[in-house]
Amino acid sequence: MGRGKARAVSSVRQRHLNIHIQGWLLALPAVVLLAAFTHIPAIKTVIDSFYSTPHGVRPARFIGLTQYQSLIADPIFWRAFTNNLLYALITVPLAIGFALVMALWVNGRISGRAGLRLAFFTPTILPMVAAANIWLFFYTQDYGLLNKIGRALGFASVNWLGDQATALPSLMAVTVWKEAGFFMIFYLAALQQVPPDLYEAARMENASRWQVFRRITWPMVMPTTLFVGINALINAFRVVDQVIAMTGGGPDNATTLLLFYIYQVAFSFWDLGYAAALSTVLLTGLAAVALAQFFLIDRKVHYR
Amino acid sequence: MKVLARIAAATAVALALGVSAASATEITFYYPIAVGGPITKIVDGYVEAFQKKHPDITVKPVYTGSYQDSLVKAMTAAKAGNAPDMAVLLSTDMFTLIDNELIEPVDALANTDADKAWIKAFYPAFMENSQAQGHTWGIPFQRSTIVQYWNKDAFKAAGLDPDKAPATWDEMVSFGKKLIKKDASGNVTQWGVEIPSSGFPYWLFQALTTQNGAVLANQDGTKVSYNDPKVVEAAQFFADLSTKDGVMPKGIIDWGTTPKDFFEGKTAVMWTTTGNLTNVKANAKFAFGVAPMPKKVRGGSPTGGGNIYIFKTKDKAKQAAAIEFARFLTTPELAADWGIATGYVATRPDAWETPAMKKYASEFPPALVARDQLKEAVAELSTHENQRVTKALNDALQAILTSGKPAKAALDQAQAEATRILGPFQN
Numbered sequence: 001m002g003r004g005k006a007r008a009v010s011s012v013r014q015r016h017l018n019i020h021i022q023g024w025l026l027a028l029p030a031v032v033l034l035a036a037f038t039h040i041p042a043i044k045t046v047i048d049s050f051y052s053t054p055h056g057v058r059p060a061r062f063i064g065l066t067q068y069q070s071l072i073a074d075p076i077f078w079r080a081f082t083n084n085l086l087y088a089l090i091t092v093p094l095a096i097g098f099a100l101v102m103a104l105w106v107n108g109r110i111s112g113r114a115g116l117r118l119a120f121f122t123p124t125i126l127p128m129v130a131a132a133n134i135w136l137f138f139y140t141q142d143y144g145l146l147n148k149i150g151r152a153l154g155f156a157s158v159n160w161l162g163d164q165a166t167a168l169p170s171l172m173a174v175t176v177w178k179e180a181g182f183f184m185i186f187y188l189a190a191l192q193q194v195p196p197d198l199y200e201a202a203r204m205e206n207a208s209r210w211q212v213f214r215r216i217t218w219p220m221v222m223p224t225t226l227f228v229g230i231n232a233l234i235n236a237f238r239v240v241d242q243v244i245a246m247t248g249g250g251p252d253n254a255t256t257l258l259l260f261y262i263y264q265v266a267f268s269f270w271d272l273g274y275a276a277a278l279s280t281v282l283l284t285g286l287a288a289v290a291l292a293q294f295f296l297i298d299r300k301v302h303y304r
Numbered sequence: 305m306k307v308l309a310r311i312a313a314a315t316a317v318a319l320a321l322g323v324s325a326a327s328a329t330e331i332t333f334y335y336p337i338a339v340g341g342p343i344t345k346i347v348d349g350y351v352e353a354f355q356k357k358h359p360d361i362t363v364k365p366v367y368t369g370s371y372q373d374s375l376v377k378a379m380t381a382a383k384a385g386n387a388p389d390m391a392v393l394l395s396t397d398m399f400t401l402i403d404n405e406l407i408e409p410v411d412a413l414a415n416t417d418a419d420k421a422w423i424k425a426f427y428p429a430f431m432e433n434s435q436a437q438g439h440t441w442g443i444p445f446q447r448s449t450i451v452q453y454w455n456k457d458a459f460k461a462a463g464l465d466p467d468k469a470p471a472t473w474d475e476m477v478s479f480g481k482k483l484i485k486k487d488a489s490g491n492v493t494q495w496g497v498e499i500p501s502s503g504f505p506y507w508l509f510q511a512l513t514t515q516n517g518a519v520l521a522n523q524d525g526t527k528v529s530y531n532d533p534k535v536v537e538a539a540q541f542f543a544d545l546s547t548k549d550g551v552m553p554k555g556i557i558d559w560g561t562t563p564k565d566f567f568e569g570k571t572a573v574m575w576t577t578t579g580n581l582t583n584v585k586a587n588a589k590f591a592f593g594v595a596p597m598p599k600k601v602r603g604g605s606p607t608g609g610g611n612i613y614i615f616k617t618k619d620k621a622k623q624a625a626a627i628e629f630a631r632f633l634t635t636p637e638l639a640a641d642w643g644i645a646t647g648y649v650a651t652r653p654d655a656w657e658t659p660a661m662k663k664y665a666s667e668f669p670p671a672l673v674a675r676d677q678l679k680e681a682v683a684e685l686s687t688h689e690n691q692r693v694t695k696a697l698n699d700a701l702q703a704i705l706t707s708g709k710p711a712k713a714a715l716d717q718a719q720a721e722a723t724r725i726l727g728p729f730q731n
Contacts, residue, residue, distance in 0.1 A: 055403060140561055141553055142493070142570050157491055162502070162555030164706045248503045251556045252702040267376045268691040270400065 042283060048276035060273065067277035077278065079253045080261040083168060087257060088236035091175045095232055096225065098180035103187035104217075117188075124182040132245035135174045136161075139246075161247050164254040171255055174242050179235065183228045190224035191217070230293045234286055258282050329625040330362040334391035336374040336610065337367065338446075339579045339646050346645050354632045361625045371610065375400070382406050382615065389617060390626040392610045395433035396686035396694075398441050399525045403688055407613045409439035414627050422631060425652045429607055432683035436524055442611030443630050444651040446642065448577045449674050449681050450511050450605040452598070453584055456591035458483060458494065458572040469595030470497075470573065473515070473541065476598055480551025483572040496551030498571040499542065500559040505701045506685055506694050507606060508575055511597050512538040514604040514682050520697075525687035526729045530697055531712070531719040539711040543704050555706055563587070577608060578674035581647040585668070594670035596677040604680035609648060640664075649674045687722075688729045696721040 024031075049067050051060040071077050106117045123131060138145045139160035147157045160170045194217065202212050240259040243249055249256035249264065256264075262282065266275035333351075337343045344367055351363045368374035371394050378391050387406060401407045411423060423431075423440050430444035456466040462482045470476040480496020487493050499508050506520075513520055518534035521527065529535065545552040557565075559576075566574045567587050575597075584592060597605045612630045614623060632638065636654040640661035643650035655661055656675060665672050687693045700718035703709040 055405075136558075136561070140558075140564075141555075142491075142565075143568055151487075151489075151491060154489060159553060159555035162553075162557065162706065250502055250698075250702050251706040252699050254706075264691075264695075268372070268695075269689070270379065270404070271692075 045276045045279050045283070048273060049280045051273055051276075053271050053273040063273075067274050070274065071277050071281065076253055076256065076261065080256045080258050083254070083256060084237055084239075084258045086168065087172060087175075087239065088233055090169075091172050091179070091236055092229060092232040094172075094176045095179040095183060096228055098176060099183035099228065100187050100221070100225075102180065102184045103191055106184070107188060107191045117184075120181045120184050122181065123178045124185075126178070128178070128241035129245050131174060131178055132242040135170075135242075136246055139170055162251060164251050167247055167251060167254045171239075171242055171246060174246075175236070175239065179232060183232070186224050186228055187221060190221040194220045226293070230289065233289055237282060237286060328360055328362050329621045330364060331389035331622050331625050331629065333363055333365045333626075333629065334368045334374055334378055334388040334393075335365060336369060336371045336392060338371055338610075339582070339648070343367075343646070346642070350633060350638065354629055357632070358625075358628060361628065363629055378615075379404065379406070387615045387617065389622050390612060390614050390630060392445050392612055395430075395442055395444070395447070395607070395609060395611045396684050396690055398433065398436060398611070398613075398686060399688045399690055401613060402436070402441060406615055407441055408616050408623065409441055410443060410614060410627070410630075411440045413614060413623055414631075422634075425654065426634075427649075427651060427653065427678050427681075429678045429681035429683075430651055432523070433607060433686060434611055442613050443634055445610055445612045445633065446579075446646065446648040447607055447609040447611075447651055448579045448648055449607055449677050450508060450575055450597060451578050451673055451677065452573055452575055452595045453566060453580075454573045454593050454595065455566065455569065455588075456593055458569065458590070462572070466591070467593070469593055470598050471595075472598050473600045476573075477545070477549045477551060480545070480549065480573075484551060492553075494569060495553055495571040497545065497573040497575070498552060498557050498562050498565055499545070499575045500557045500562045501542075501701065501705055502556050502558045502560075504559070504694070504698065505705075506697045507608060509538065509542060509697070509701055510606040510682075510685055511575070511604070512542055512600075514606065514680075515597060515600040515602060516541075517601040519682070520685045521683075521687050523683075525690070526726055528685075528687060528693060528697075528719065528722045528726070530700070530722060531715040536711045536715055539701065539704055539715060542701070543708075543711065546705070547708070556702060578649055579609070579647050581670065581674075583647075585670075594673045596673055596680075602680065603677070604682060605677060606684040607678075607681050608684050643671075647671075649678065687726065689725050692725050693722045696725070 048060075050062060050064060052063050052066075054060040102120050106113055106120065110116070126134075141147060141159045141162065142157050144160075146160065151157060158166060160166050198216050198220075199212065202216060207215070237257075238259055239257050240263060243255055243257055243260040244263075247255040249260055258278070259282070262275050262278045265271050265278060335347060347365050347367075351365050354363060355361065366388070368377045368391075374391065375393055375397055378388055378393065381387055382404070393401070411419075414422070423443075426434075426444045430447050431440070434440055434442040434444060452469050454469045459468075459479075460466040462479075464479055464482060470479045476497055483494060483496040484492060485494035499512075501508070510520055513535050516534045516538045518529065518532050518538065520529060520535070546554045553571075562571075562574050562576055563580055563583060565571045566584070567589070569590075578594075581594065584594075597603050612633065614626050614630065617623060633642075634651065636652060636658050637660070639650045639652055639655035640658040642648065643655065644660065644664045650656060650661060656665070685694060685697070696718040700714040703714045704711050
């Protein structure tokens, strides 16, 4: 009797263990891939940032925080950092704003809705480098599309990418143009989830259109706004394609963003130790953004 | 046990096969593509012809993208212990490759009398970027210089002699002013000249400094003179072209769109590489001319383009095979063929004496301009920590051109930065 009970317990335990093993086995491919291509390289980058760059037969040696000290003293790093901060602060709200407006528009019952949706979504389908090359010719001085329109309206020709004042905003426009259509899809999905009875109630109360948006639509799509916002923020710090394709970081570092600078330090200057330190700073910043999402803002969002 | 035995047998067979294959020496050859045309096909053809002549050598040509991509690939492959045996990389990458101990001096591998004659056969202007520390590290392969292209129709319309390009700095300005065309609202529709300033402005700027009699770096790549008064003067002239004289567009002029500007008639004169010759020939819908650089105290242009490098390896047979292939690629006949196919300057005087080249040059005389300019050409700016040191100059130039920063202040700062970076190389 006692023996039978013991056997039953052990078999339950066995089954329990089996489930765990099974679970881990199912997750294994993903875990291995993530570890091999994301986590281990990330950890190795942090470790490398405390070492000097190896050169030929001269091996890397431990130099503590030296790379970080030169980072603080590096004016180009600070330029890239402020450029990137501006990039995020301006492109994220703009992309979200446009996405929401476009979604509200194509969510309504208007003719040609499918075509409009497709048109808004098209920029997302284009590879970034292709899009950058299209915009390169929009921005060309004198015979570029923007300058042709400007001239027709009587404005002087602007060298959009060749002037320190306009180069970074010109790149931002490409990002907003490209991302807004993508984020629109999320908003469109969110808008269709809003229960119609809320709108019916609002109509019976004679609420104005602004009140409807302010009190119903905006709170109801808040989870989407948060998701899109975090993604846009992370994307803003991962911009590199259009910098390479359109300006090469110039004029005089006016469009140098962090990831582009890391690429330059690593693969043009071959200063791998310093590039590791720069990557660590970027990584820490992005990790902080992700953590902020999980622990702080999540609680303030209305979930049904 | 049986399984183990089978694996052992399979390994033995594989090893035996490997050995028999290795008796034909196999070498890997990285090459970039920086100009238009069916380059891969041409290179494959060269490899085939070489293997027919040397059945004991197998060449594996690998197309590795742009110059920048090719350097990245060669460096990372070398770090992983899998370096190519030879590669075509920028002549200015020489110090980077030496400092990373990746390449072998050619004169150490090829030192018979015939080899010495081979190394001496190239234009001296191209060898300046191939030699350092008393050794020859690179063999000139696809090299270029900067030339002026001018729109003869626009010159005629402006009342200038259509067969005479600007020959001096003064003429650049005076011709430029005549070439300027404006629309009703006062916007310029045709500029006098465009000197590109995006990406690598130092290269085009080096033409101006050379013409002004300055030398930007020493032969061993350990010192630069960015704030030499002659360099400052050249930078001031560069900026004045757009701000004071108004003959060149303001701000940064994009390297990639400059040829298009020329085809569209937006500029009457452009400075760009000889490598664009075939492109201009195919796309200009007007009569155009090619001229050497204008003069200030002298004429001249930096050279540019790629050299063949032989990588370090313990396998002497591979190095010998690589040298053999390099020798084959740079024979007068092949140098001529490559020059005709791409627009690069054939790298040795005797290549211009081959029947194919003579025929090409008589049919298309602009091809001779770059060659004749070699007499006055100088080494392209190249130092240890090359990309960093040139970036200091690039940033200074772009600051001068876009924010009106005084030339002296910007170049003093670039000099200080370059001196700091080059500090470890002084002794």
